[in-house]
Every structure is written in C-alpha cells, then in structure tokens.
Amino acid sequence: MIKAKNSLGLVFFPAFDWAISPTHPEREERLLYTRDQLFEEGISDIEGIHFYNPIIAHERDIQRVHFCVPDVASRLTDSHLIAAGGAIKAMDAVMKGDVDKAFAMVRPPGHHAQRVVYGDRGFCVINVEAVMLERLRQDYGDLKVAIIDTDCHHGDGTQDIYWNDKNTLFISFHQDGRTLYPGSGFLGEFGGPAAYGYNINIPLPTGTGDEGILYVLENVVLPILEDYKPDIIINSAGQDNHYTDPLTNMNFTAGGYARLNSKLNPDIAVLEGGYSIEGALPYVNLGIILAMAGLDYSGVREPDYDEEALKQTEGTTEYIKELSHLVYSRWQNRERLWAEDIKGKDIVELERQVYYDTDGILENQTQTFISCRKCSGVNTIDSSSDGGYHIYAITIPRDACAECIHKGHKIYKEASPGDYTNIYLQDRVNDTCFSK
Amino acid sequence: MIVGLDMGGTHIDGVIIENGTIINTVKKPRADGDIFGSIWGALEGLLLDQDTTKIERINLSTTVSTNAIVEDKTTPVGMVIQTGPGLSGDFLACGSENVFISGCIDHRGKVVERLDSKEIDRAKELFIREGLSACAVVTKFSTRNFEHEVQIKRLLGDGFDHITMGHTLSGMLNFPRRVFSAYLNAAIHNTFNRFSHSIKKAMIEREINAPLFILKADGGTTVLAEAENRPIETILSGPAASFMGLNALLKTQEDALLLDIGGTTTDIFFLADGVPLFEPMGIEINSYKTLTRAIYSVSMGLGGDSSVRVENREIMIGPRREGLPYALGGPCPTPTDAMIALGLVEFGDRKKATAAMKSLGQILGLSVEETARDILDIMADMIKSKVDELLDKINDKPVYTVHELLHGRKLRPRLINLIGGPSKYLSPVIEKAFGLPCHYPKDYAIANAIGAAMAKMTQDITLVADTERRLLTVGEFGVRERIGRGFTLKDARKRAIGLLEDRAVAQGANKGEIETEIIEENSFNMVDGFYTVGKNIRVKAQIKPGLAGDLKL
Numbered sequence: 001m002i003k004a005k006n007s008l009g010l011v012f013f014p015a016f017d018w019a020i021s022p023t024h025p026e027r028e029e030r031l032l033y034t035r036d037q038l039f040e041e042g043i044s045d046i047e048g049i050h051f052y053n054p055i056i057a058h059e060r061d062i063q064r065v066h067f068c069v070p071d072v073a074s075r076l077t078d079s080h081l082i083a084a085g086g087a088i089k090a091m092d093a094v095m096k097g098d099v100d101k102a103f104a105m106v107r108p109p110g111h112h113a114q115r116v117v118y119g120d121r122g123f124c125v126i127n128v129e130a131v132m133l134e135r136l137r138q139d140y141g142d143l144k145v146a147i148i149d150t151d152c153h154h155g156d157g158t159q160d161i162y163w164n165d166k167n168t169l170f171i172s173f174h175q176d177g178r179t180l181y182p183g184s185g186f187l188g189e190f191g192g193p194a195a196y197g198y199n200i201n202i203p204l205p206t207g208t209g210d211e212g213i214l215y216v217l218e219n220v221v222l223p224i225l226e227d228y229k230p231d232i233i234i235n236s237a238g239q240d241n242h243y244t245d246p247l248t249n250m251n252f253t254a255g256g257y258a259r260l261n262s263k264l265n266p267d268i269a270v271l272e273g274g275y276s277i278e279g280a281l282p283y284v285n286l287g288i289i290l291a292m293a294g295l296d297y298s299g300v301r302e303p304d305y306d307e308e309a310l311k312q313t314e315g316t317t318e319y320i321k322e323l324s325h326l327v328y329s330r331w332q333n334r335e336r337l338w339a340e341d342i343k344g345k346d347i348v349e350l351e352r353q354v355y356y357d358t359d360g361i362l363e364n365q366t367q368t369f370i371s372c373r374k375c376s377g378v379n380t381i382d383s384s385s386d387g388g389y390h391i392y393a394i395t396i397p398r399d400a401c402a403e404c405i406h407k408g409h410k411i412y413k414e415a416s417p418g419d420y421t422n423i424y425l426q427d428r429v430n431d432t433c434f435s436k
Numbered sequence: 437m438i439v440g441l442d443m444g445g446t447h448i449d450g451v452i453i454e455n456g457t458i459i460n461t462v463k464k465p466r467a468d469g470d471i472f473g474s475i476w477g478a479l480e481g482l483l484l485d486q487d488t489t490k491i492e493r494i495n496l497s498t499t500v501s502t503n504a505i506v507e508d509k510t511t512p513v514g515m516v517i518q519t520g521p522g523l524s525g526d527f528l529a530c531g532s533e534n535v536f537i538s539g540c541i542d543h544r545g546k547v548v549e550r551l552d553s554k555e556i557d558r559a560k561e562l563f564i565r566e567g568l569s570a571c572a573v574v575t576k577f578s579t580r581n582f583e584h585e586v587q588i589k590r591l592l593g594d595g596f597d598h599i600t601m602g603h604t605l606s607g608m609l610n611f612p613r614r615v616f617s618a619y620l621n622a623a624i625h626n627t628f629n630r631f632s633h634s635i636k637k638a639m640i641e642r643e644i645n646a647p648l649f650i651l652k653a654d655g656g657t658t659v660l661a662e663a664e665n666r667p668i669e670t671i672l673s674g675p676a677a678s679f680m681g682l683n684a685l686l687k688t689q690e691d692a693l694l695l696d697i698g699g700t701t702t703d704i705f706f707l708a709d710g711v712p713l714f715e716p717m718g719i720e721i722n723s724y725k726t727l728t729r730a731i732y733s734v735s736m737g738l739g740g741d742s743s744v745r746v747e748n749r750e751i752m753i754g755p756r757r758e759g760l761p762y763a764l765g766g767p768c769p770t771p772t773d774a775m776i777a778l779g780l781v782e783f784g785d786r787k788k789a790t791a792a793m794k795s796l797g798q799i800l801g802l803s804v805e806e807t808a809r810d811i812l813d814i815m816a817d818m819i820k821s822k823v824d825e826l827l828d829k830i831n832d833k834p835v836y837t838v839h840e841l842l843h844g845r846k847l848r849p850r851l852i853n854l855i856g857g858p859s860k861y862l863s864p865v866i867e868k869a870f871g872l873p874c875h876y877p878k879d880y881a882i883a884n885a886i887g888a889a890m891a892k893m894t895q896d897i898t899l900v901a902d903t904e905r906r907l908l909t910v911g912e913f914g915v916r917e918r919i920g921r922g923f924t925l926k927d928a929r930k931r932a933i934g935l936l937e938d939r940a941v942a943q944g945a946n947k948g949e950i951e952t953e954i955i956e957e958n959s960f961n962m963v964d965g966f967y968t969v970g971k972n973i974r975v976k977a978q979i980k981p982g983l984a985g986d987l988k989l
Contacts, residue, residue: 001527001612001725002523012834012836013836013841014836015837015838016958017837017838018837022968023967028961029960029962029963032960032972033543035836036580036609037522039610040577040609040611041611041612042523042610042611045610045612045717045725052834053832053833056842078838079838082838082841278542278544286523296523299523299524299525300521300522301521303542303549304548305521
C-alpha cells in the first residue's frame, strides 16, 4: 500500500440522519457519494491517514463565539454541536501532534454564521471554524491564525467574527457579491479599527476557472501569508467554485482544488458549502485529501472533465490580474489606509442589515467599536430582528486591557433590561459569558 | 452426524459429533508437504468403524490456501485493472503482468467512459504470450455495476484456466483491496482446485456422499463448489476454528473477551452478544490487505514461555520467547517458571524454577513467592492494558449518523473465556486484573476440530437499489435486475433476504439452521433541483454467524 508524506487526520461525519428539510441541498444525501468514493479508493488503508469520530462541542464553545438568541439550546440541534465537535477533534489531533494535518468533512457548514445568531443563514447556524479556533486558543493559548475561505460564497460570518481581530487574518475569495448570495465581500470590507487591513476580500468574476483561482492564490494569498507569518493556516474549504455546482457560476475543477490545497498547505481544512454532490464533491474531497497528505493527485479528475470547455476567457484573466494587484497593494498599504480612514476616531460604527435566507429572518444591527490604545477595545452590538427580539451584546476581546475589561462589565451592568429583550456579555479574557 | 477436521501447524484434529455429543476424535501429526494425504489419513482414522452414510456433512479447515500464499507457491496472474479517475494505480500492480485499461464507472454505477475492447485484446495476447493460465479483472465501482468486468472476462475468452472477477468476492467498496483479493484468489485457484479434486476423488472412492464444507476466516463455512470459485475465503481459517471451538465449549450470549494464551503469544478475540466480532474491512495476508471477512483477532507477544527479565527495577515480560522455560532446560525465566515455582503446575524442575525466581527477586528485594506472583500479575495487567486499548479503538470506530454517535452500541465484555496451556492457573490472576468472571474449558485438545464441526454456513451480501435508474445490484451473486420506481427499503430487505436464503439452500444448507438478518440499511432521497427523483437504497444482509446447535459436554 501507499504511505502519506504528511500524516493526515480525517473527521468524516456525513450525518446521514440529518437534513434542513427533505429536498434542501443540505440533506442526508450530501456526502453519500463522497463516502462511496473515499471508501472505494481505500483511503482508510493508506498508511498515515487516520479517521476520527467527532466529539460533541459544549454550549460554552458556542457562547465563546456567538450570541445565540435567545440561547444556545433554542438555536442549535445536535448536528451543529457535532459539526463543530468534528472540527475541534480534527484540530486537536494536529495540535497534539498525532497527525501533521487534518480535514474535517462535517455538515452543516458554518461560514455564514455571524456573531449574532437568530437562526439559519446560508445553511449555517454556528461558525464551525470559529468555534473550533476559539476552543483551540482556550486550550493552547494565543495563536496567530490565517483563515482562507475558498468557498464560492463570501464568508461573511467569519468576516463578522474576526472583523476586529488582528491575530486572525481572514482572506475570502469568492464569486462577486453582485452576482451571488450573500451579496457582500468587497474590497472596502477591510476590517475593524483594531484590525484594519486584516480582512481581505477578493470578489471574482463569474466563469473564473483553475487559472484564475490559482493566480489569486499565488499572487495575493501566498504573498500575504508570507508577510503575515501565521502559526496556523485554516482552509475554510467550500467546494462550490466547481463547474458543476448548481448554486454558483464558476469553473473550478477537482484538480484545481487539489493544486490549491497543495500550494496553500493548510494545517486544517474544514468543509463548507458545495452542493454538486455527485459530480463534484466525491472528486474534490478526494483531491483535497490526497493533496493534504502529500500524495499524487494527478489522477483526480471528474468523469466529464473537459479542459477546453472550462477555460476562462482572456477578459476574465485580465480582470483577475488587475484585481489581484489592487488587493495586494491595499494589503501592503494597510497602515497608510488605516491612517487615512480610521486614525483619530474614538468610536467606529458599523450599521448593517442581515438577512437569514434559510429561516427568513431580517436583522438590523449596529456594531460599535470603541478604540483603545492598549488593546483591540470593547465592542457592542445593538440588534433587533423582525422576530421581535431586541438585543444588546458586549464583547471584551481576548487581548483586552484591564481598563477595557472593567469597561465591558460596566456597560453590561448599566444596560437596562427594560430597553432590550436580551443582554449578553462575552468576557473573552476570563472566558466567561453572562446574559440577562 | 457431523465431521469436523482442522489442519493446524503441526497436527490434524478430527471429531465426530452426533446430536451434540462427541462420539469419536482423532489427533494426528501432519505429514510435511502433503496436505491432502494428511487430511485424508486423519479422516480415514476418524471414520474407521463408522457408518459413513450417516454423515450429514464434513466441515474442513485447511491451510492449503494460506500455505500457498505464505510460501509463495502461487500461480502467476495476469491482471486487468480499470482505475478510472482517482488515486493513481501503480501500487495495484500485484500480478506478474498488469494491464491498466481505460473506461470508467462512477459511484452510482453509471458507465461514464466505455471499454476499449482493443486494449483487452492486447492484454489477452500478452497473457498468452507470457504463458499465463490465471487472470483477474477488477474495475473501480464494480460492486455498483459489474458489466465491465463481465465484458472483459468474455473478451479474454475461454483460453485461461481461471478468471476471477472482483465483484464476485465482496460487496464492500474498496478498490485496492478488491484488486489484491482478486489477485490472490486467481493466484491460489489452481492449488485449491487440485486439492479439492483429490478430496472429491477420494470421497467417491470411499463412497462418502456427504456434502463437504470448507471453513472460512469468518468462522463460517462455504460449500466446496463455492470455495473452488473463491478459495481466498478459506485463508486463515485456523484461528477461526480455534475461536469457534472455544465458543462451542463455552457458549455465551453476552459481550465477551476470548483469550488464547499459548507459549509465545496471546490471541485476543471478542464476542458481541455472543456473535463473533469481525475485522472491519477484511483480513491481511502477506501484506496484502483483502476484503475477505475474518474474525477480529489481535496477537500479542506474551505467553507462558516469554522471557522474563528485570530492567530498571521493573519486571519485563516478552515480547520475545528465548526458548523453553528455565525449569525445562531453557535459557531464561518465564511465566511458566513462576507457575512451577508456586507449585501451580506439576512439571519441570521446581528447584530450577525457584532458582530463576530467586535470582530475579534478589534484584527487586522480593521473596521467591512474591516475585512469581508479581510476574503473573504483570502478565495479566499487560493483557488488560492491551485489551483496553483495543476496546477503545473498537468503540471509537467511525460512525456516520447523529444517532450512532450519540447512542451507538459499545462493546463491554461481561466475562472472559480462556483457552490454552496455562488457562487454569492464570484464570484467577486474569479474573482479578479485569474484575470479570473467567472461564476455561476442561478439555480443549481438539477444540479446533470441534470449532470446524460446529461452524455453519455464512454469507453476507450488499444490495444497492437505485430507483431513479431503476436498477438493483448484488455484486456477490452477479445479480443486476430492473426494479420499479416505487421500490422501497422494505422491498430491498425482502429481496436481500430472499436471495440469501435461496442461495444457502441451493448450496445444501439446512434451512432450519439458517438465520438471516439485515446488518445495515440506508435509504436516501435523491434530489435533483428541488424534486425528489428517486431513492438510493443500500442493504447489507447476512446469514447470522455462529454455531450450528449446542454441544453436550
């Protein structure tokens, strides 16, 4: 048999007994053909590849990242806790040194889940990677982490969670928000006042193929990672850039995904979206596994693969070159841009409307970031939903100074329950949560 | 009257059981190099003065297939392999000629790329030129659709002695294992069939009309005609015979741990509700991973004759065996010496055993008795920690549903059954280490033959039904038939059980002894856009493994 160059932990949990609804794309059948392909390839017999069962994440793990309204128990099912637990298990195997790398193939996905959770949006309720990462930081201390979101949809949830966190670099490349859900992910979304420039979006034109995505990887993502020098690289591994995906309009292939992972060299990948369950997922997942394990993936191709038909146009190539140049120069000039856009402001406010497409909920929120010279500063969210909730949520960040810890608790104490249906406090320094 | 024969490494055991009572036994040393002669000699001895017309069946556990593989006395095989997209296939080149062909079938069994018959013609020419008589053909996803394998076999023609098709060996998905299994099956086909021919001939001459069954690695049997097609299933039946023998001697319906403690090794087995636990995928032989179902067994280098020494003021046992126990003239102390020194067993030179304990005890500041007892306790603890490690792995086997993850059944042994030389004396020590009741059979000299005799036919199949494509496939039986769009999981269960029962009865199984069961089932809605277009149904069914009847002891 063959031996993996990098030992690889796999959490493969298809949740064959769980669906959002019987005909929803996020249903029992989603990873069925992936399982068939992985089993038929004999992946479990490859020396150095180890399968793990998920653990079940705790309520605490969710509260560390999210404000679930009204509470965790009412918003989550066991499958959400298992999806997050699967990612935690995978990451833990890497951190313990049991394996070099890990890939958590879990469902449902998580990258559209933002800090406030009223329900399901983009098939996501909790942000699987963020829950994993914050548990990891709790267990293994502060880590500098880069999350590369390779899903075709903008990872707006992950962006929201790490908006003001300089220690978590977030890069998302995706089909341009003007042509696809969730409609965000533009260059101007550049991070909060304490992390300006550390949220990077690369909106790609429809029809982008292997050439374009690999160009972005080599000319934007990898150079930025070289500058940033993360301790850990996470691939938020959506598979819907694939040319057969029913929800998107891109031309990426299984071979392209394999090359991407080989070059990106992530420590952990977590499955996100991807709903071409027969034509793409079996091959894309196989490609990612082989690439991460350092094995030959040249034989991974879709049965109907046609190189010529999947070539992107020259116009697309040119557009992507210019876009890449712009994004990378913004990263290089992030301090100057901060001085122009943020410097001198005591408070930065972010007002948004968030639509929960899966559950049909509309949320209006204002996030307020209070600047601090010593730390990232306290931030608050004032949010109301058309479901009748009006909440106030306060976050004391991990790096908060003594003054800001005090300030956060004071804001929480002074917030009047008469004005809101729910008031929450996340004290990340002491890893505690409060609500009233 | 049932006859059971087991061919071990040194001896052949035989037993005749009538209505659950042992009426005759035989134990004969085996003649080197002459498997058939050894078996026939033992059988003749066993059947002397018996009315052979009363024999209901003869169950035979033989090493003929195992030896052929382990001793590398196999037939060269020409392999035709269709890998389709996926893992690169170089490592699959296990035959003496390997032809990788184009064409591809996907996970749903759809032909995505057709065969190129010219490639098969070229393979055929090559195999003939190289003088090959055995071939194996394996295509990826052939358990979902075996039409390419059947076509290739047809194109290779009748000129070869044997052609193994991958899908006939197992319904499990694992292409590399299917390739290796098919290779081995083709490679030992000649050897096994020569053996089976000799047996059949001898039986006709002796006017024995009883059906002959061959023991398999899963502790069940298969009728000789089936074994001739799939000799791979008969590899490594020895441990299965011993395991089944212990089960027959100490019957239980509970979760149990079975230990076979020998001179050099301790073999560990498990029962779940009294039913043997199997290897998750299949057994490994000569570093070939196969799809051959086998009883789960793990061997650890720890036995009565393992060497005992003191390292860093700690007693260490095994994994090596340096020779006989010290009390029997061997080079170093062993757990057996500890038993002799304690007076638990009465053989060997007790003075020498005592001296061995004393020399170890001096380093540790312990008396002879304390040292001897420590050795046995440590031996039991070592077994316990190995068993715990295995149970952790078994109970953490990958699961795929929320229900199984939250409420999955865990294996928790309630008792221990022991077999092997030192069982009687180790039983109290093991009982203490595990905190579980320990049992051992009084007489286990012919346990393997009893195991062979009491084994019953086993078979498992995987049925896949796709109501969108209106196709039902059971690879193991070569069944591919049309179904209606309304075909349900219930229909699938019924069809799987029906196919199993018919096949078993056709092969001479006693209908009363056959108990079929569904061991896995899934039904998935297949959705295209927002409409359900059909169901993808998978059912695994088996003849429940276990013992044919009870032994009266």
